[in-house]
Amino acid sequence: MGQPTLYELSQITVGPHSFKSNKPKAARRFKPARQLLTDETKYLQSKNLKFDTPTYTSLVSPPTLKPIKKYCDITGLEGKYKCPSNGIRFHDVEVYQEVVKNMTTSLDQEYLSLRGANVVLK
Amino acid sequence: MAPSKKGPEEFPPQTKYALKENTVTQVDQPFYQHYDTGVPIAIDMGSYQLRAGLTNSNTPNNIFPTLMARYRERKSNQLLTLVGNDVYRDPLIRSSIKSPFDGSIITNWDYVETIFDYTFAHLNVQSTNESVNNPIIMTEPPATTLNYRKGLYEMLFETYNAPQVTFGIDSLFSYYANTNGKPQDAIVIGSGHQSTHVIPVCQGKGVLSQTKRIDWGGDQSQQFLGKLLALKYPYFPSRLTPANTTNIFQDHCYVSEDYQHDLKHILDMDILESKDIVLQAPVEIVPEKKKSEEEIAAQTLKRREQGKRLQEQAKVRRQEKLLQKQQEYEYFVNFKSEFEFLTPGEVQKRLQTENFDDLSDFNKYFTNLEKSIKKQEHNEEDSDDEGFNDGNIDPLTAWPLVGIPDEQLNAEEIKEKRKQKLHKGNYEARQKSLEDKRREEEERAQYEQEQKEWRERDMEGWCSSKRIELAQIIHRVKERNKLLESFKDRKSMAAQQRMRSIADLANDENGSTNAASRKRRRNANATIDNDPNDTFGANDDDWNAYRDITNVNLEEEQAEDSKVILKLEEELLTYDANFHHEDTLAAQTTFDWKNSSLHKFIHGPRPNISLAMELEGLEQDEIAAHPEIIMKNHQLHVNVERIRVPEILFQPHIAGLDQAGITEVCDDLVNRRLGKFETDSPSYNVIKDVFITGGLSNLPNFDTRIVNEFTGFLPIGAPLRVRKAQDATIDPWKGMKLWSDTNECKGSYVTKAEFEEYGPEYIKEHGLGNVCLME
Structure with missing residues (x-):
């Protein structure tokens, strides 16, 4: 038996299948993830839940209470210093001279976006 | 430059790993041979992979990525629907690959239906009544959204007419399988494709109210790695695909046992040698025809x-x-x-x-x-008749006419006299310069002599005074460099000062308020070019203003000082036994890639071969066409990233995620949320079995790191035990299979009638599943 063609592979999925009704059904409504999450929040608010009921929103890990360690945005090494003009953290003078100092604005935003420190215009 | 004692160091070539695309699996998904009506079907559907099988088998029959593609084939003009690994069979399909998931949420239920059709077809489900006549056990994430369960209920009950359905949490099923169906107390850390969960288990039941979710998993890690590499190699010839980065992440990333320590030393030459990974993108090198010597x-x-x-x-x-x-x-x-x-x-x-x-x-x-x-x-x-020979010129007799007054000469002789005068002038100038040179030589010899005597008298004093002098000049040069550098920045203090002085120069010297300048302003005809009051240039020193403005002085001084530095260094090198080539300014400032963290970060523990080629005297385009350079341009070095990316699970703020990491969540859980940590308390019991599962548990050292972190916040002597799932990919399915035989499972099935009565919120709670939110 040779390789099945893509069409044959497709037929496995498309059917017809004995295990389901092959009648055409009404199309489902598509909702983007963000809207589904809003729906979920609304649904949870509409319910009278106890404070410790585990829900999608209550399960999320809380913001950290520990001091945040600082790392170089370029190399990921320890980042002791911060460039005053664009806020990039860097490891040593070499990284500053070679990369940070002459960085274009769009590039520094890209580096900052790695740790969510970029400027987001709304 | 300091000559090194050894020749250029030789380095063995580094092992190169291929930059992997998605491997095209031509292995067909098997069709299940032992289908039987009524046997529960277990489906572990994650956002990365789906594992499905009838529970009368020991392993899932089908494992494939949760992907599908709808694609119109050009040749036959047929609309094809492909699922799982089949989407990789043709590179043309790649752009139309879709996932039903967006993050951890299912958004497209049509895709889910297609994937289920594919699954049931491969499980060989046979039916006479347009239904799947098997109970279905499915996984869902902890505290899933209502939409998720509603979608699955509707899908299973309405589209496939399944008789009964139950849900459980994948990580807990994995734990269940790894305890052989006898769950006790544990902390289950499930790190999957989209999120990581920490679930405590008390007396065999998952405690959902104390569960925490960190929104970071394999997919985010892979994306983050992609961004890092794109920024690290902005000129990389090809774009890294998600498949590339996923493979890099799976094959080469590992959890650091002690991140701070590893970070400090990862760029040390000996450690980097073993930690640096070279990834070679496929590249075709057309061999250039070499010309022979002749x-x-x-x-x-x-x-x-x-x-x-x-x-x-x-x-x-x-x-x-x-x-x-x-x-x-x-x-x-x-x-x-x-x-x-x-x-x-x-x-x-x-x-x-x-x-x-x-x-x-x-x-x-x-x-x-x-x-x-x-x-x-x-x-x-006389193109070749140059150079002078003053040796045989007698200054007394060579130019006889010069001394004779013009009146005594005829026209011809006057012309000759003028010529002789010129020659004489030249001759004298040459003599003078020779004399100067001689005097300089004498002075130098005298200076040498003095220095020599000084050295003989007091070697130490000589050395130290020379060193101090050198240090002072170096300091001066550095200061001046700083100043020159600061002129480049328009906003710097020095540059501002300079602008101010230029502005002052443009104004009148005595300030702009005196009578003359007021008069000038009143006189509209007087421009800066024809102002009668402007005396600039009358004095030759005025022009020095331009020298001041352009920093010529600074640069000249700089050049002079560097000459002095070289001279001093030479003296010290010859006479001071403690002054070596390494101590010279040149040696200190020359670039040594072994000390450059940036070089090692980007190029790994190997020298820059294009620089070496430049030194050999190869032309730029010759270098660019060199096969080794082309190979190198298609290489990625992964070193810090190998630990940086997995570290996000422990420090999510690295990726800008404002959530507590695994350590902090566990610390809080054990030391606070489960009550006081004392013998036989719930928190004491759970740490006896810290269980790691999910796709990311395959990262090397994950368990050792967890041990280290737990030891950090637990009291000494706590009975800590940490283990990984035996096979994180299929253990949840195995757990479901194991659990399907239990009464707990049989009692948790929701029938179609119950679903129709109670709606999608309704589930029957059990130890491995979610909490029912129905009031």
């Missing part, structure tokens, strides 16, 4: 001959031109001599026939012609 020699010979021929041709042409000019000259000499016998009117006429405006125009042309001929003749004759 060919090159022949070529240069040919080129040289050609040059010679051209030179000769040019010479011939020049001589021809000269001849022509000479003829012209002779003609015009005759022409001119005729003028003496003609009236001015006739002369004018003659001139106009020769295309001259008037006599002055002709004279100008004539003298120019004369000059150019003379010059050319001169050039041809």
